Amino acid sequence: MPSRPTELLNVAAIRADFPLLGHEVYPGVPLVYLDNAATSQKPLAVIDAVNHYYRRVNANIHRGIHALAERATEGYENARRKVARFIGSGSTREIIFVRNATEGVNLVAQSWGRANIEPGDEIILTEMEHHSNLVPWQLLAHEKKAIIRYVPLDGDRCLDTGQYDALLSGRTKLVAFTGMSNVLGSISPVKEMVAKAHAAGAVALVDAAQSVPHMPTNVVDLDVDFMVFSGHKMCGPTGIGVLYGKEALLEAMPPFLAGGDMIRRVTLEGADWNDLPWKFEAGTPNTAAAIGLGAAIDYLGAIGMDRIEAHEHAIADYALEALGELRGLRTLGPPAPQRGATIAFTIEGMHPHDVAELLNRDGIAVRAGHHCAMPLHQALGIVATTRASFYLYNSTDEVDALATALHKAQKLFRVG
Ligand SMILES: Cc1ncc(COP(=O)(O)O)c(C=O)c1O
Known part of the structure; x- marks a missing residue:
């Protein structure tokens, strides 16, 4: 695993503000919510x-x-x-x-x-x-x-x-x-x-x-x-x-x-x-x-939008490095700080929907498909991608959970 960035936000305290993040998706399986580009979770204040x-x-x-x-x-x-x-x-x-x-x-x-x-x-x-x-x-x-x-x-x-x-x-x-x-x-x-x-x-x-x-x-x-x-x-x-x-x-x-x-x-x-x-x-x-x-x-x-931005850049950096260690996995987009923490990727030998389905079994919520950007995928010559998207309440532990679950999925498919 890559070296962890210093925590720029108190993620544990922030997570405590979001009731849904504390729930298990299935009995014994905690939620790792990485579908923030689709919609975010809501804090108690809201x-x-x-x-x-x-x-x-x-x-x-x-x-x-x-x-x-x-x-x-x-x-x-x-x-x-x-x-x-x-x-x-x-x-x-x-x-x-x-x-x-x-x-x-x-x-x-x-x-x-x-x-x-x-x-x-x-x-x-x-x-x-x-x-x-x-x-x-x-x-x-x-x-x-x-x-x-x-x-x-x-x-x-x-x-x-x-x-x-x-x-x-x-x-x-x-x-x-x-x-x-x-x-x-x-x-x-x-x-x-x-x-x-x-x-x-x-x-x-x-x-x-x-x-x-x-x-x-x-x-x-x-x-x-x-x-x-x-x-x-x-x-x-x-x-x-x-x-x-x-x-x-x-x-x-x-x-x-x-x-x-x-x-x-x-x-x-x-x-x-x-x-x-x-x-x-x-x-x-x-x-x-x-x-x-x-x-x-x-x-x-x-919390401060500048601090949220810095946290997400650090998470994006860390995630790109962690995912980059998986053989056959290709992330799209530029490196941080030219990018936010929305990361679409493909894995050789695996369909994005299979990837999302296997991650879901581990409680990890990601999105698979064309993400309402079909012309973009056509321009890239791919039908679909898997997308993990992070927000202020996501931690480096969750990046690790994603990388570990992806590795497990690759082993199941005998790729990577
Ligand atoms: C870049 C971009 N524009 C527009 C939209 C549409 O947002 P909404 O469905 O909330 O109107 C989305 C939703 O994912 C988006 O990512």
């Missing part, structure tokens, strides 16, 4: 916030003048303030609550995209996008007869940024790319890519579903025009996500979904739109989940 909301507060927001309605509204809007601070936005008008990152991308594609993309315009995406940041643009491009160009990969490691430069032109209207690949773990040079998009006159959207949960993020410093992420991947509940947009862009955009709450005045002839951010929040929102996300932000903030 579970309690949601529980408290339904036990003591529950009411519909923005509509009532009774005490509970006011408290629910305050809780929801307070969560929005926390999100704004967490990502460095100066205004809650720029924070739109959506269901998840996927809905955030669809909102921008349907609202900004349909209003701004013309036939022949170019949209630049990358080959490593999650389907959520791919299919909405394909639909838009099809409707508008626009052209999508893809930034290729540099081998099996990260984006070929030289090719990105070559693709940018006066025809580029939008650049949309992931902050961190959910397969390669590679961290995109967001600030540089956004600056280059702007220099070409294009708008930039960052899919931050895999980056915001794992590193400090400041939208003003990055100068992104739009950014999306999901609460459930950052210790928050499911059913809540965020679209950040620069105020001037959001102001100029038509509504996405229509109905209650997003209007100021309705007549039988038409309607006026509500102010930002409510113009984009039609219908009763997931108030409890927004409040839970606020609690998750408090929790992560108290």
Whole structure:
């Protein structure tokens, strides 16, 4: 086994905050949860916030003048303030609550995209996008007869940024790319890519579903025009996500979904739109989940995103070294610190689903498949990978457990 890094976080204390991590998956088999890129576990602070909301507060927001309605509204809007601070936005008008990152991308594609993309315009995406940041643009491009160009990969490691430069032109209207690949773990040079998009006159959207949960993020410093992420991947509940947009862009955009709450005045002839951010929040929102996300932000903030990032870099380093000792195992993506702690790999002679199934018998939860990034796997010439993804509560002991279980699986398959 490689030498262990000094523990940058008190992982044992952090784990004690997450009730599910203390449970056995099967009798006598403790859980080793390494599927954090899919969704994270939730600390008690988040579970309690949601529980408290339904036990003591529950009411519909923005509509009532009774005490509970006011408290629910305050809780929801307070969560929005926390999100704004967490990502460095100066205004809650720029924070739109959506269901998840996927809905955030669809909102921008349907609202900004349909209003701004013309036939022949170019949209630049990358080959490593999650389907959520791919299919909405394909639909838009099809409707508008626009052209999508893809930034290729540099081998099996990260984006070929030289090719990105070559693709940018006066025809580029939008650049949309992931902050961190959910397969390669590679961290995109967001600030540089956004600056280059702007220099070409294009708008930039960052899919931050895999980056915001794992590193400090400041939208003003990055100068992104739009950014999306999901609460459930950052210790928050499911059913809540965020679209950040620069105020001037959001102001100029038509509504996405229509109905209650997003209007100021309705007549039988038409309607006026509500102010930002409510113009984009039609219908009763997931108030409890927004409040839970606020609690998750408090929790992560108290630990410190810079410390979480450093811990994950150390874990990624250690895991890459430990997995590298297994014969026939190939990890994808760059070394740390150009990457996060999401590690996809293949093992010669074993199908990724068999690997995941055998790991599951040892209580180790990983993901196998294309991870909603089929074009990436096609570009790499592989059908599927196994993916282990780590978070703030994962320890080097769990990396050891993964390496030991993989070795055992190889012996069973007589490979390695
Ligand atoms: C990079 C990336 N983008 C978008 C998504 C979509 O997230 P959600 O399903 O929460 O909308 C994911 C989910 O795995 C992802 O990894």
